[in-house]
Amino acid sequence: MAQKLAILTSGGDAPGMNSAIRAIVLASLNKGYQCIGFYHGYNGLIEQQFTELDEHSVNNITQHGGTILKSARCPAMLNTAGISQAANTLRKLHISALIVIGGDGSFHGLDALSEHWQGTLIGLPGTIDNDLSGCDHTIGFSTAVNTATRAIDKIRDTANAFERVFITEVMGRHSGHIAFNTGIATGAESILSFENCDVNKQQHIVTQLLAAITEQRNKHASFVIVLAENLWPGGASSLQAQLNQHTDFNCAVCILGHIQRGGAPSSEDRMLATTLGVAAVEYIDELLLAASSSPAPIMIGQINGQLTQTLISDVLKCNKPVASKWVQQYQHYLSAKSTISN
């Protein structure tokens, strides 16, 4: 009987997840394995919602955002009963290996599962936030940055036409990878993110922003602020109110939100996801051929173009900071003058 591999996509969906699914399925079938996909993240594992995946299932999916397996948050995985039910499904279906594509929360799920199930567990980094150590980029990050960059470029046209101030809020949960990459790529006058902003000094930051904005307006220029979500107390509208309170300029807010998670994946995301998907199957194949017992769960990633294997427990020990070179370059050379120090 053919060995069975299983896949699920968990947490926020990320463009490129479909490319990973396609690569895993094609590589598995090529190696003579059967491939099963669980729906709705860990929910499908707990509730036994799955489908067999073959060549036809993964035809024409690599160019689409979202995930054909659907994704979801699954609170049931946060307690032992849920985890043990998930493990029971894997045993009942005689699965040899499970590949989970998701972010750090999903990897916590893998870690928890490893205490209840002896099979092979692999994580592929899939989140727009890029907040996982052990890899340069997560699947979905490149597309999200491209989407936010294009959106802010458009906002800039209107901002220029009206010599107006815009606060553009980008996603990233609690990390500033999207904020710094889009802020620098769009030439934003100000980037407000976790890495360069102490919101306990709100008033100070507002004062600096007002000075920088006034300078730009005297030059009849626009002013774009890229704000990381979850940073400013009260959010973008609160910052807007604080800025509008002191001046006559009409500061606008644009929350980019979930458009950053959707759309056709960039070629970078498709290539990364495909590379990691194939590598996951090759890793499983080696283990099964050697008939060795399953090691602790690992994440397969890519650093400087080289494949990496990192214990999930190590991935979870530290978040990946935004490269200090970006934070420094922005602070010293790229920001509007009066927002340089905080």
Ligand SMILES: Nc1ncnc2c1ncn2[C@@H]1O[C@H](COP(=O)(O)OP(=O)(O)OP(=O)(O)O)[C@@H](O)[C@H]1O
């Ligand atoms: N501590 C944990 N133990 C077991 N399972 C967990 C744990 N934390 C999260 N999970 C599982 O992983 C799922 C996804 O986690 P989360 O919502 O944090 O998204 P994520 O994987 O970090 O992705 P993204 O970064 O895109 O939001 C949760 O809904 C839950 O099922």
Ligand SMILES: O=P(O)(O)OC[C@H]1O[C@](O)(CO)[C@@H](O)[C@@H]1O
């Ligand atoms: O779609 P939801 O569940 O509101 O989650 C939003 C969060 O998910 C992400 O899009 C991916 O982790 C974050 O950037 C954001 O904070």
